[in-house]
Amino acid sequence: MAPFASEQVPDAPPGERRRARLVTYTAVVVLLTAALLQLDAWPMTAYRLFSSVRTADGVSLTLWAEGVDGTRTDLRPAAGEVLGMTTHLYRQLEDADPAHARELVDAWLGLAGMRPADVSQVVLERTTWRMDAETREKHETGHAVVAVVTP
Structure with missing residues (x-):
């Protein structure tokens, strides 16, 4: 075996790639929706994690x-x-x-x-x-x- 030989990693089956994309896209959509609608449902928040609550x-x-x-x-x-x-x-x-x-x-x-x-x-x-x-x-x-x- 050569000292710097790269190993070939087989590609994931099409079903796994599709599932990975679906999970990624869903997570991004949920995060963007929480930010745009100012939702404060943990763990999806409107970026107020390190701020105090502001009331009147x-x-x-x-x-x-x-x-x-x-x-x-x-x-x-x-x-x-x-x-x-x-x-x-x-x-x-x-x-x-x-x-x-x-x-x-x-x-x-x-x-x-x-x-x-x-x-x-x-x-x-x-x-x-x-x-x-x-x-x-x-x-x-x-x-x-x-x-x-x-x-």
């Missing part, structure tokens, strides 16, 4: 620093800042023990360029809102204080 109602969390002089500073970061990578930790603040809550708050204040000595308290607030279907404007429907931490 929503909730947002805001972290406020209240200065010793009574001023309130929004600690939410601008898009792309390092502080923006930690907003998922806001939910931990609600159930954190006091020492851990102070660590989180001190870190957020440091990232925001604020000294803990200049802050009387940090407040985590939950705001609910509803979006108007016609104007696409958000209207706040409620506020609730989730956690208050003294740095």
